[in-house]
Amino acid sequence: MPPPNTPEEGALATASSEPSSPEPAPVPLTAPNSPSAIGFAEFKYIFITKLDYQAIEYVGEVDDTLLCPVCRTPFISPITTPCGHTFCRECIDRALETQSTCPIDRQRIRKTRDYHLCPLIIKEQLDRLMVKCPNKGCNHQCPREHLEGHYKRRCDFTLVQCTGPDCVKPITRRVARKRLGGCMHDEVDCRHCGDKVCSMELDSHYDNDCMGRVAVCSDCRQVMPNPSMTRHKHEDCPKVDAPCKWHSAGCRVFKRRELVKKHEAEGCSFEVISRMLQQQAEDRKRLDEMARHVARCEERHARREARRAARAQAHATAHGTNNNNDHRSIEATHSAAHSAEPSSDGDGDVGGSTEDYVLAQFERLESELEILRQQSRDMDARQSHIILQHAAHFSDQIAEIGSKVGVVNMHLSWLMSLQRQSRSSTAAAAIAGAAASVASGSSSGARPGSSDGSGWRYSGDDRRYSEGGRPESLHRL
């Protein structure tokens, strides 16, 4: 039953926007006082498609007893035959075209005349089945009895005829409702980019294709064409929160993308785990494949064995039965057995070779492992040898440096003793002739510069100079 404020069913199907039609002019059926008239049914729509009950999808499992034995879908306007079987009206009609018996028990039925009404309890069960709206884009679910009303009156995605005067192409009711009058298939100029766009698709063009319309990112204030915005937000924008690249491995970092980038660049510790997991998954896949292969081989082998056994048995029995007959048939069976044997042996060989192959592979892997072990051992020895050599070199150098330090030490002590000596001698000289040193003060005062420069040259002359000059210069300072 239609709701009180919706137009009659018949009104839905009459022509709407055809000025020259004999029908009344396309006056919208406005119902000013009814709130429900705002959302839908302001206009008479022409439906393009018909609700196909056979194609609708049911929610969940449908009880087997509610399925028509002919079309294997829940009954659609069911009838019952005199023998008590229930079918869709259409299915039984068509079945009776080819044979006039019940498809289940082959009792005679006369078309239409023998049909009984289906028990109401079945109809009620059918009405309560939950179904999905068949329209693309609509997610509505309802009991089956309400589907027709939804499809015709409420569903935004039902296809109706275009609102243009001469256009018969389908549009969804949602589009039809937006702009009444004018064909929705006419091309218009996009006011942002100038492209020709079908007016029906203008909205989706703005959102998805139009490169002329710019938008500002609400986070980073970057300006870009509108369609790029979604991608920008999801992939590029540095101010939007994003997870670390390795979050699947367990990294909990979830902050602004620029910080995440930094975190990734510094080296996320979960990267190693992630790579390891990946490696593991690959390994497991390879292992599974190998296991499958082995299973297949085993299966084939078993089958061959079984066939060979059966054949051998068959030949044995054939031999037994033919024993009493003439020689030729015996020979024939013999030759058959002979011809069969090599082939079955060949089969066995193939089966055996699969196992051998696996074993050989195993051995090969083992020997390779042994080689690798050997090589690593060699490598180890070589490395330690090199390290030892280097160490020897260093110890030589250290010894050399040590000896040099010893020499320097010797020199230093020698110099120290020399100075101590000279100090004691100058003390004695001061006591002996202080006057003489005062007299020679002018001449020794000119000398200290040269004695400073050459004082450490260990030459005999210089030593003599410093012996005399140095204490004096110290005194003067």
Added chain:
Amino acid sequence: MSFVEDSQNTAPGGVPVNKRSGAQKDAEVGQKAVKRLQTELMQLMTSPAPGVSAFPSADGNLLTWRATIEGPEGTPYSGLTLKLSFEFPKNYPYAPPTVLFRTPIYHPNFDFSGRICLDILKDKWTAAYNIQTVLLSLQSLLGEPNNKSPLNGEAAKLWDQDPTLFKTKVMERHKDLEDD
């Protein structure tokens, strides 16, 4: 509740669907068959019967199928896998499919080119049969041949007289087919 058809539309240029052409009706019938086969495929996959299986052939045409039957235990065919082909007419399920054995088989009711003598695939077909029931019927026919109307007279005779020789002939005739 009758649905309002757009054929009532009197506007010029409206879709003229008052008269459905023959071709259109054919297409609709074909679609019905495909729809039914889709449902059957769904049911075969969700609740398979033991010993039989069926699947549409690889070319994506839902009107030709490939099926297999495992030979039932306790019959000369036990341990064998038999392959069959199904061809569905456009008005399936109102007409029976054409079923052929592709595996060579020695049996009173099947001939050497794989044709099958079974009433439910001929005049006794009804729209209530489906792929699974046909396969199960064939499977039971393997163990209980109908020797009154044989396609292979020798086999019918041997079945009653010399079961061991019958088994030998079955094994000689049998040949495993590779999947295609």
